[in-house]
Ligand code: PEP
């Protein structure tokens with residue numbers, strides 16, 4: 001999953017300024033600071049010529065602004081060109097210009113330095129302004145300064161238009177002025193991400209008006225990203241991921257596909273229960289990686305969080321997260337109004353993600369290496385920090401605890417033993433928890449299916465992770481394109497494995513959920529109904545369509561379909577049969593499959 005040469009992954013959270021998801025290469029746009037030099041002027045004659053140089057740059061900037069305003073009016077939407085008016089006003093108003101000239105005269109400094117001083121003076125004034133909107137208008141002063149500085153430097157206006165961007169880039173900047181954005185060829189700009197800004201900043205306004213995903217207010221972004229870095233901009237949740245690992249990249253590609261797929265058409269099913277025509281009810285959960293995805297999960301009809309992948313709490317930092325860091329994250333998920341439960345999965349990574357030293361040597365085959373529960377059982381102190389936080393969270397709302405990669409009974413017993421130790425410590429410290437927190441086992445290693453009857457005695461529920469279960473059962477690296485054609489959820493072996501887990505779980509009296517991608521695949525929905533899974537947890541964006549299919553099916557016909565399919569011998573036959581069946585049954589809802 002994490003190739004040796006993978007660059008470090010960072011996740012930054014900002015403000016989702018323009019919705020939508022995009023993945024692509026970063027392009028780091030110029031920064032104001034790089035343009036500022038400092039020198040003193042030795043006599044009055046030089047001061048005079050410096051003022052002249054400055055005034056020429058101002059005149060040039062005004063000309064540019066008028067040109068840009070013209071261009072912007074073609075984009076549509078009145079806001080961007082209104083912003084240009086504000087900029088032209090600042091130039092014409094004189095205060096900014098006069099202040100800069102005064103600094104040159106009084107202090108014998110070059111124009112660039114004088115501009116910097118004027119900007120600082122304005123910053124002091126704006127910092128004191130209470131009104132948020134007005135305070136942010138300081139950005140306008142900065143844009144003007146930046147523009148004059150560029151013209152002073154004699155640099156040509158560098159625009160994305162002039163760059164060979166190939167298939168498009170994500171523009172990274174401290175901030176972007178409308179003048180910057182007006183230069184861009186929008187078909188080459190996939191998204192924006194900036195250090196500063198809020199929902200009303202210019203980048204946000206322009207991004208919304210041209211419908212390009214944007215996240216602003218990321219603070220340290222420009223210091224962490226380099227041109228050509230791979231990145232994801234999720235403008236819906238306000239999350240940016242730099243150098244995402246292949247797994248998360250794949251998940252976001254899927255989210256993107258779902259977003260593109262006529263969401264409004266299905267959204268009317270989002271808030272309805274997932275109940276079949278003959279009254280069989282399935283619980284629907286949402287899979288999330290970040291708390292910021294909760295609003296999307298709710299709007300799309302998640303009844304609970306069926307899988308909170310907690311990995312990113314660890315990845316995104318130099319230091320290990322503290323118990324309070326964990327708690328802060330979980331508290332934003334658990335007990336949220338509208339969510340009946342939240343299943344928090346303990347982390348599912350290899351140790352290389354948090355120990356950069358040689359404590360853990362690089363593994364040849366990390367997917368099958370010292371990761372997930374195996375790693376936790378080795379690094380108990382680190383594991384306990386997460387368990388304490390999850391237990392503390394459980395006091396505030398229905399929380400379920402899920403252990404990944406369990407391959408046999410020893411692992412779950414050991415995990416529970418450690419959990420009980422942590423419970424006792426918390427009780428001793430009189431910290432309230434939910435004493436009956438449900439414990440779940442992810443069924444994603446084939447051996448866990450085989451000994452599921454034993455595992456069922458140790459757990460309150462199962463959750464089938466088909467992504468890994470398929471990978472391990474069929475021996476296909478789930479991120480290796482060359483064997484991707486073999487990745488088949490409808491493989492008879494996979495169906496038999498799932499059936500076995502559900503049957504064993506039910507005869508032991510525990511519910512069985514599914515939280516792998518298969519749970520959100522509409523082609524598989526009736527098969528999963530036939531298998532009688534109790535909960536399906538999926539990308540939030542997949543929920544409305546799956547609900548529609550469930551509400552349009554009966555358990556009876558789903559079981560008949562399953563019986564038929566279980567009698568077929570190959571995955572090719574099953575795939576063809578199920579797809580044909582589903583296309584006939586739901587002609588408008590099953591996408592064309594491009595193999
Ligand atoms: C799975 O393996 O199906 C699963 C849900 O976990 P992840 O995709 O995070 O490995």
Ligand code: MG
Nearest residue numbers: 444465467468
């Ligand atoms: Mg998994």
